Amino acid sequence: MILNLYAFLNYQMPQPTDVLLQIEAAEQPDQILHSANINLSLTNAFARVPAEHGIGERIWMQVEGDFYCTYQATLEITRDVPDLSALKATDLHALPGEAVRYLMPSRYCPSDEFYNFVSTEFGDTSGGPRIAAICDWIASRVNYVPGSSTTQTTAVHTFVQRQGICRDFAHVLISLARASGIPARFVSVYAPAVTPQDFHAVAEVYLNGDWHLIDPTGMAKADEMARIGVGLDAADVAFMNSFNPVQLIAQTVNVTTG
Incomplete structure (x- = not known):
């Protein structure tokens, strides 16, 4: 099965804020990424680190002001499901x-x-x-x-x-x-x-x-x-951890097949 993934986040950060983001689908034997792209607003710092158990990645950022993120990906699920x-x-x-x-x-x-x-x-x-x-x-x-x-x-x-x-x-x-x-x-x-x-x-x-x-x-x-x-x-496994108060402006997730 082919899945098309879309996620959009928009938050207001009143002060410099460290953020740990995990919204990207993991590359694994039973789910094969065909394409993936993430766009972020300007960050003061950016680093990728392995996520729990080595499944997927997290992104460390420091951001301030109007933060937005758009993630799009297409992947194929090849997972067998036993009884x-x-x-x-x-x-x-x-x-x-x-x-x-x-x-x-x-x-x-x-x-x-x-x-x-x-x-x-x-x-x-x-x-x-x-x-x-x-x-x-x-x-x-x-x-x-x-x-x-x-x-x-x-x-x-x-x-x-x-x-x-x-x-x-x-x-x-x-x-x-x-x-x-x-x-x-x-x-x-x-x-x-x-x-x-x-x-x-x-x-x-x-x-x-x-x-x-x-x-x-x-x-x-x-x-x-x-x-x-x-x-x-x-x-x-929070999709976003922020280490200062933040304000949600908008958030959208959409998943389609084919």
């Missing part, structure tokens, strides 16, 4: 080093708070069937409500309030997977069916010796997503 119910859990003692950190609790995914819940609710499942059961539970009990959460909302808050946006759905899935002994990580993506169009958040789980993309909101399919970056939770 989730057929995927087996990897024994913990057989996990590669790269997966171990994604078993641990993190700021937005306090998975240690859910051990008793997953044992009681999903105790007769494991591996892919456990993840499928968790996704079904989220779909039936958590409502997608734009504006219902903040940057302080954790998986525990979403679990209690039973509402959230894409990042909250991802945090709940990640937390319940980690509590089940399945490595899980947060993934920022572009996807064409996301409504309204925006940077999207999903999860990846480590099963049967590999990582597998899953969208607990149900809006995006694994073979229609373009990864931007991965991390323990949303704190690792």
